[in-house]
Amino acid sequence: MSTVTTTLLEQVYRIAQDAGRAVMHVYFRDFTIEEKEDKSPLTEADQAAHEVIVSGLNALPDAIPVLSEEDGEAFTGPDAQGRYWLVDPLDGTKEFIKRNGEFTVNIALIENGKPLLGVVVAPALDVAYLAAEGLGAFKVEASGQRQPIRVSGRPAEGATWRVVGSRSHPSPDLAEWLEQLGSHDMVPMGSSLKLCLVAEGAADTYPRLGPTCLWDTGAAQAVVEQAGGRVETLEGYILSYAAPEEHINPHFIVWCSNT
CATH class of the missing domain: 3.40.190.80 (D-Maltodextrin-Binding Protein; domain 2)
Structure with a gap:
């Protein structure tokens, strides 16, 4: 299994932040809403974030195929090591349209079916989550401070x-x-x-x-x-x-x- 470096995690985080800014440029003005074949909504923000992310990932030193929700047909399959980038440029488009802030930019590195790295940025809430195999998981607050995060563990018997x-x-x-x-x-x-x-x-x-x-x-x-x-x-x-x-x-x- 590949070793994911802190450098790569930070590079992907910056790409997701850039995509988040592209999303917010649309969020604060009137925007058009289209309908995909599956009846799900599509906005200018989806495409703007997609372009930022694909451009950023393709500029990284290691060329890895990209599977994005907004251009699935361009994906040719994982590379020889079973790797590919998995991207949702704007997850929660319905929440974006409602302007409730609960939408995210998502970038994952997959290897042999397993997500090795994940970046989730919620630009309207000014919060992000970062994780990578061997590095742990972190929440990034608006201040930029990073806190390691951990699941709560199974509730006690009879607890809510x-x-x-x-x-x-x-x-x-x-x-x-x-x-x-x-x-x-x-x-x-x-x-x-x-x-x-x-x-x-x-x-x-x-x-x-x-x-x-x-x-x-x-x-x-x-x-x-x-x-x-x-x-x-x-x-x-x-x-x-x-x-x-x-x-x-x-x-x-x-x-x-x-x-």
Whole structure:
């Protein structure tokens, strides 16, 4: 497995910050909204962030293929080492349109199906999450100060679970799952921030029983895993990115511990 350096993590963080600034240029003015083939919304900000990220990643010394939500057809597959960049230029477009701040820029480095590095930037909230294999997971506050983050660990028997759920994508299967979980408080949140809340210990679990794509989860999964948590399918397998030609994730649960 490749060694991810602090230098690379910082380079990717700067690229994500630049993309975040491009997003915010659009956020503060009137913008057009189009509709993709799958009926999901698309704004100028999605494309602007995509262009910044692809340009930045292609300028890095190590040439690695890029799979971006906004240009999936340009992706030719992982390189000889099984690596590729997985990018969601603007995750939470519905939240962007609502102007509630809960949207993110996401960049992950995948190797042989595993996210080795992840950067999640929430430009409107002025917060970011960084993680890399061997380096740990960190939250970056508005001041620029970086704090190591860690999952909370499984709640004690009989304790109330803190569950984070989608603000814009309710699922009919969720009520049944929550009933089996037991006592819980529900916290609604948009975009990949849901995974990051588990990573930083602000929530205990995030059940996603509805459709998502690889680029929605890759970067934040790296943050969760490096913070001591796990992201697994309903069958108990770690969520994998080994088949990028299949864009849709299975249903999954984010847990606040590795056990």
